[in-house]
Amino acid sequence: MNALLLAVDVPPISNVTIWGAGPLGFNKTAAIYVFAALATMLVFVLGTRRKDALVPAGLLQNTAESGVGFVRNQIIMQTMGTDGLQYLPYLTALFFFIFFSSITEIIPFVQFPANARFGMPLVLALVTWVIYNVVGVAKQGPLHYLKNSLIPPGVPKPILILVIPIEFVSTFIVRPFSLMVRLFANMLAGHLILVTFAALSAGLWAAKVTVVIMPFSFGLLVAMTGFEILVAFLQAFIFTILTAVYIDSSMHPSH
Amino acid sequence: MALLHLLLAQAAADPTKGLTAIGRGIVYGGAAIGPGIGIGLVVGNAITAMARQPESAGTVRTTMFLGIAFTEALALFGFVLAFIISG
Numbered sequence: 001m002n003a004l005l006l007a008v009d010v011p012p013i014s015n016v017t018i019w020g021a022g023p024l025g026f027n028k029t030a031a032i033y034v035f036a037a038l039a040t041m042l043v044f045v046l047g048t049r050r051k052d053a054l055v056p057a058g059l060l061q062n063t064a065e066s067g068v069g070f071v072r073n074q075i076i077m078q079t080m081g082t083d084g085l086q087y088l089p090y091l092t093a094l095f096f097f098i099f100f101s102s103i104t105e106i107i108p109f110v111q112f113p114a115n116a117r118f119g120m121p122l123v124l125a126l127v128t129w130v131i132y133n134v135v136g137v138a139k140q141g142p143l144h145y146l147k148n149s150l151i152p153p154g155v156p157k158p159i160l161i162l163v164i165p166i167e168f169v170s171t172f173i174v175r176p177f178s179l180m181v182r183l184f185a186n187m188l189a190g191h192l193i194l195v196t197f198a199a200l201s202a203g204l205w206a207a208k209v210t211v212v213i214m215p216f217s218f219g220l221l222v223a224m225t226g227f228e229i230l231v232a233f234l235q236a237f238i239f240t241i242l243t244a245v246y247i248d249s250s251m252h253p254s255h
Numbered sequence: 256m257a258l259l260h261l262l263l264a265q266a267a268a269d270p271t272k273g274l275t276a277i278g279r280g281i282v283y284g285g286a287a288i289g290p291g292i293g294i295g296l297v298v299g300n301a302i303t304a305m306a307r308q309p310e311s312a313g314t315v316r317t318t319m320f321l322g323i324a325f326t327e328a329l330a331l332f333g334f335v336l337a338f339i340i341s342g
Binding site for chain 2: 074181186234
């Protein structure tokens, strides 16, 4: 019963910003991010050592090559075209980093997605924001970039009073904010579901009568764990492809 | 019966806690209505498109995930807002 209450009693949102003790504090979230960064580097440093080999072999090389191929064909070619291939290294690293820091959700004894704390999603969203604004200003010039992102083509003049503030908020404020909230809330929601069903299974097991319905709760826990693998992959994919879409909207404005 | 007494005792001690929980439920439930309909429309139409033109399934799938991501954002705002509400 205690475990059940502990899982249901969610701490207030202010708790998720606590970062160890002091500015240089180190906790589980930070440890997972260090792991994710090291794993991303490991895959691409060790996976690309056999440059002269025509046939890829080994787990790391296969992961690195199919990862690059996936980001290239499914993300960049679908959204930006060949112009966007210069962003391939950044987008591949972004995809792998988000995936590795989310997949810890289902790794036994860790069982915590680091992206369920919104510090790093916020930083990644701000990096995306800086990239697409800098690309827009560099490719189109400051005035053209503002005009292209604030004034949609074919809108009658009087309605512009209404449209320009809406477009400003949606392009410069809601974009990074929704990018952050999407990743953070998806991982937090998945983690809470797993915690709830795990605590429910334990609570049902403890009481003699209710143990009959424990298999249903436990079965759902196993099913949701499988589902969370999909979610971790999908959220990394969506974050990366939205970054690509936003960069594309700065590179190729609609006239 | 014992559980009921426990609940009643808690409710008598702090009625705002229960109201906060109800408020959280209303916020997230309300926020989930629109995106639920929206995601249904997006995926339904994507399936229609894939069935009619199987060769364009790759492009449609990518666009479908983009559409889901944009629609889903509203529900997630509600989810986060439900946590921010405190009694």
